[in-house]
Amino acid sequence: MLEVLHQLAGGFLHVLAPVNFLALVVGLVVGMLVAVLPGLTLVMGVVLALPFTYGMSITPSIILLTAMYVSGTYGGAITSILFRIPGEPMDVPLLWDGFAMARAGQPAQALGWTLFAAMTGGLITATIMVTLAVPFAKVALTFDSPEYFSIVLFGFTSVVALGGGSMANAFISLFFGMLVSTVGVDEIYGVDRFTFGSSMLRDGIGYLPVMVGAYGLGEVLVRLEQGFVSPPLEGDRSIATRLPRFADAWKLRATFGRASLVGVLCGIVPGAGATIASFVSYGVEGQYGKRRRELGTGIAEGIVAPQVASTASVGGHMVPLLTLGIPGSGATAVILGAFLLHGVQPGPQIFETQSLLVYAIFASVFLGVLGMGLLGYFAIRPLIKVLYLPEAIVSVFVVLFCLIGAYSEHNNLSDLWMIVVFGVIGYLFERWRFPIAPMVLGCILGPVAETSFLTTMISYRNDWTVFFTRPVSAAVMALTALALLYPFYRRFRRRPQDALEPSRAG
Amino acid sequence: MLSRYRGLVPYLLVLAVALALAWNTFHFEFTPRGDRPGPDVWPRAILALIVVTCLVRILALLRRPFSSDPVMLKDVLETPSGAGAETASKRYPLLLVTGIGLTIAYVALLSTLGFFIGTALYIATLIRTGRYRRWPVIAVVALGGALAFMFVFMRIVYLSLPIGVPPFAQVSLMLMQLMGIR
Numbered sequence: 001m002l003e004v005l006h007q008l009a010g011g012f013l014h015v016l017a018p019v020n021f022l023a024l025v026v027g028l029v030v031g032m033l034v035a036v037l038p039g040l041t042l043v044m045g046v047v048l049a050l051p052f053t054y055g056m057s058i059t060p061s062i063i064l065l066t067a068m069y070v071s072g073t074y075g076g077a078i079t080s081i082l083f084r085i086p087g088e089p090m091d092v093p094l095l096w097d098g099f100a101m102a103r104a105g106q107p108a109q110a111l112g113w114t115l116f117a118a119m120t121g122g123l124i125t126a127t128i129m130v131t132l133a134v135p136f137a138k139v140a141l142t143f144d145s146p147e148y149f150s151i152v153l154f155g156f157t158s159v160v161a162l163g164g165g166s167m168a169n170a171f172i173s174l175f176f177g178m179l180v181s182t183v184g185v186d187e188i189y190g191v192d193r194f195t196f197g198s199s200m201l202r203d204g205i206g207y208l209p210v211m212v213g214a215y216g217l218g219e220v221l222v223r224l225e226q227g228f229v230s231p232p233l234e235g236d237r238s239i240a241t242r243l244p245r246f247a248d249a250w251k252l253r254a255t256f257g258r259a260s261l262v263g264v265l266c267g268i269v270p271g272a273g274a275t276i277a278s279f280v281s282y283g284v285e286g287q288y289g290k291r292r293r294e295l296g297t298g299i300a301e302g303i304v305a306p307q308v309a310s311t312a313s314v315g316g317h318m319v320p321l322l323t324l325g326i327p328g329s330g331a332t333a334v335i336l337g338a339f340l341l342h343g344v345q346p347g348p349q350i351f352e353t354q355s356l357l358v359y360a361i362f363a364s365v366f367l368g369v370l371g372m373g374l375l376g377y378f379a380i381r382p383l384i385k386v387l388y389l390p391e392a393i394v395s396v397f398v399v400l401f402c403l404i405g406a407y408s409e410h411n412n413l414s415d416l417w418m419i420v421v422f423g424v425i426g427y428l429f430e431r432w433r434f435p436i437a438p439m440v441l442g443c444i445l446g447p448v449a450e451t452s453f454l455t456t457m458i459s460y461r462n463d464w465t466v467f468f469t470r471p472v473s474a475a476v477m478a479l480t481a482l483a484l485l486y487p488f489y490r491r492f493r494r495r496p497q498d499a500l501e502p503s504r505a506g
Numbered sequence: 507m508l509s510r511y512r513g514l515v516p517y518l519l520v521l522a523v524a525l526a527l528a529w530n531t532f533h534f535e536f537t538p539r540g541d542r543p544g545p546d547v548w549p550r551a552i553l554a555l556i557v558v559t560c561l562v563r564i565l566a567l568l569r570r571p572f573s574s575d576p577v578m579l580k581d582v583l584e585t586p587s588g589a590g591a592e593t594a595s596k597r598y599p600l601l602l603v604t605g606i607g608l609t610i611a612y613v614a615l616l617s618t619l620g621f622f623i624g625t626a627l628y629i630a631t632l633i634r635t636g637r638y639r640r641w642p643v644i645a646v647v648a649l650g651g652a653l654a655f656m657f658v659f660m661r662i663v664y665l666s667l668p669i670g671v672p673p674f675a676q677v678s679l680m681l682m683q684l685m686g687i688r
Binding site (some may be wrong): 171229413417434 | 516517520527530535536542543544545546547548550552553555557560562563587597599601602604609610612613617625628629632633635638647651654659662663665666667668674
């Protein structure tokens with residue numbers, strides 16, 4: 001533990017170096033801006049920022065993207081509370097009580113609870129991240145290909161099963177992403193797969209054009225088809241933040257505790273993002289909270305539960321990224337891309353070979369949470385101004401960032417064509433109600449899954465039972481089965497109650 | 507009734523593509539190595555899963571008397587009320603087709619027109635397609651935006667953007683000279 005604290009202190013000093021500190025500040029501001037703008041998601045923002053990191057060294061690059069991630073979990077809450085417009089999908093549960101509290105004449109208190117919750121969640125997550133990462137990395141060193149495959153499989157099923165909605169569509173999206181990742185030359189045999197004689201396809205399809213195209217261009221096309229209609233801002237709200245008193249916050253300690261646990265657990269599970277953490281936490285509050293019957297009427301618990309969970313999930317996502325090289329969410333998938341671009345492969349060995357970088361990342365999360373608090377408290381008025389920009393203009397620049405970002409990786413126009421193709425696919429996915437997140441995760445983790453599966457089959461002479469006989473792999477496979485069965489169980493339990501209870505939303 | 511069958515379209519499309527690609531996996535050219543799984547095993551497994559999932563979904567849709575669109579997590583979003591609801595549900599397919607066409611044209615013509623001219627034209631036309639009508643603002647944003655991108659990406663990020671072919675290249679080279687880009 002002393003060693004960890006010593007390394008962490010070194011990390012703090014490293015972050016306070018001018019270039020790294022500047023990256024932190026820029027990341028916090030841009031992350032909050034991106035989250036405030038409806039139609040521009042946190043993941044899109046991190047994706048669009050990635051090309052700017054090509055010319056930077058690895059430490060400020062990762063600090064910039066991580067800071068965007070941290071502040072982005074808070075920024076979208078502002079418009080949820082003030083204008084009933086969720087800046088991010090994770091802010092939807094917050095809107096139910098946050099906007100109600102604002103409408104009751106307490107917008108400053110609503111913003112204050114949100115900021116306090118975000119900071120609490122952030123500090124908890126940073127602490128958990130530092131505490132868990134090193135022991136987790138030591139355990140991860142003992143992992144072999146069966147464990148990697150079972151963990152990736154768990155990540156796949158979690159994002160599908162926990163995400164809600166049509167499981168069939170989510171699975172199809174996931175399998176499609178995995179299939180896209182097989183295009184190109186096979187690593188083991190050197191065989192062309194699905195290239196159809198095209199040199200462009202022979203290079204394979206990286207996950208960056210898939211992610212940028214589907215999330216970025218695809219979303220813009222969806223909104224273009226709707227005529228770029230943003231909901232009108234409701235009147236002129238007085239914008240200030242009033243933090244809660246400690247005594248009031250102490251009364252909600254159970255809510256803080258539950259939400260932190262949900263956030264960290266959802267964060268550690270690969271594929272379960274901040275949005276899932278936010279919804280699950282709100283649901284848990286609705287089940288176990290003291291004032292659960294008043295949820296939705298503008299109570300502080302309805303703000304604290306989702307906000308703490310979504311910010312707390314950030315550190316959880318960073319743990320599998322740093323210790324296993326497996327991204328826990330879309331944003332960490334982009335951060336993984338930044339690592340790889342700089343020639344660093346995250347995994348258990350990174351704690352030995354790049355310990356200063358790792359602890360600088362930890363320190364940047366701590367400082368980022370504090371910076372987010374300061375920004376959220378003092379800079380809220382200028383942040384809101386961006387909402388008055390015409391959506392058509394903002395969207396054009398989003399598309400350009402997508403295209404240039406993709407081009408900047410290889411200076412190759414074929415990447416632009418990939419963006420266009422996956423932009424149209426992303427639009428069709430939205431139109432036909434296929435979730436995009438499983439596709440992107442399938443594209444990112446598909447090669448990992450294939451390599452670990454084939455390596456296992458080769459090493460263990462096609463003995464597939466090894467996934468169930470090795471203890472860690474067997475345990476993760478059991479969790480996978482639970483994750484797959486849980487939605488059916490939930491549906492089975494809900495049937496008799498659906499006829500009796502009115503819908504909460506709307 | 508029609509909406510139920512319309513709901514089948516994406517699954518039928520995916521099923522057809524999956525079957526075609528599965529057929530393609532039998533034509534991968536490689537030499538099998540003993541009992542090792544070949545490069546066709548993994549893609550074929552994925553395609554089999556896609557086919558099975560599509561068939562399950564198609565059967566489920568055919569069995570149900572009324573089709574219900576799958577509810578996604580984002581469907582839990584607060585639905586806008588009043589005028590907001592009406593405008594949010596209205597679609598403009600022509601805008602969509604135009605937007606896609608403009609983007610394709612931009613990518614296709616980028617190496618000919620060069621980054622500055624191509625981007626300025628793209629910004630202007632796409633903003634206008636997005637139903638924004640103030641031409642002075644569009645002109646300023648188009649020209650200023652293209653210049654800003656050029657400066658940031660070529661001068662700061664050191665990205666080599668297309669300069670185009672003559673006579674368009676002359677414009678790019680002149681601007682690069684003004685910005686001190688080599």
